[in-house]
Amino acid sequence: MPLFAAVLSNNWVLTNKTGQNLGATMFHNIPEAILTRMAALETIDQRDRQDGTPHMQRLRQIPAETGKFLALLAAMAPHGRLIEIGTSAGYSTMWLSLALRPITTFEVLPGKVEVATTTFAQTGLAGQVTLVAGDARAHLPHLTDIALCFVDAEKDVYADCYEAVVPNLVHGGLFVADNAISHAEALRPFLDHAQEDGRVDALVVPIGKGILLCRKRLTIND
C-alpha cells in the first residue's frame, strides 16, 4: 500500500492516497523509501570505517538502536520544535522523522548538505525536514520553544550548543547528545556540568555510543 506523510492538525501523520489517517508509523510500517535509503547509508558508513576515508568525509552515523531510541524520544517529547545538530547524510534525521513531526537539522559541511538533500528528496521527507546549511551555533540563539534537541557534531561544540539550547527548551523538553560513552574523556567537563546542572535532570544511557539525556525541569523545585 503506498503511504504518504501529511500535515493534519499541526502534526505529521501517515495517510493512504485518499488522505485517510493511518496513524503514526514508528517501527511497524517504516516507508520503503526510508528503509532503502537507510540501508544504502549503512553500507557507505561501514565501508568508510574500513577503507581509510578521511574522518571529516565519513558519515559517522549513529547505530540503528540509537535511531530507534531517538524516534521514541521524539514521539514522546512535549509540544515544540525538534532540532538536530549534525545532519551528515540524514541517517539520524530519518529515524527522528518516524515521529512524524517537523524537524530542523543543521549541517556545516557543504558536501554533507548535498548528500542529505538527496536523502530527503529520495525519501519524501523534504516537506517534513528543514535542512539548514551552516554552523548551528549561529542559529541556536534565535530558536525558541525547543521540545527536543539532538546533538551529534564535533565534540568541542557540545557545550556551546547546550548553553544555547537549555534556556530555550520548553519545560519537559529534552537535550540529547551522542557519544557520551565513546568520547567520555573528551566530553567529561560537559557531561559533568550537565549532570550537575539544576535546570535539568540528566543521565547517561548505555545505548549505542552512549546518550546523554537531559530533561528540563518543570520548576526549579521539581
Ligand SMILES: C[S@@+](CC[C@H](N)C(=O)[O-])C[C@H]1O[C@@H](n2cnc3c(N)ncnc32)[C@H](O)[C@@H]1O
Ligand atoms: C557524527 S556526524 C553526524 C551523524 C548523523 N547525526 C547521523 O547519525 O546520521 C557529525 C556531523 O556534524 C557536523 N557538524 C559538526 N559541527 C557542526 C556545527 N557546529 N553545526 C552544524 N553541523 C556540524 C559535521 O560536519 C558532521 O557531518
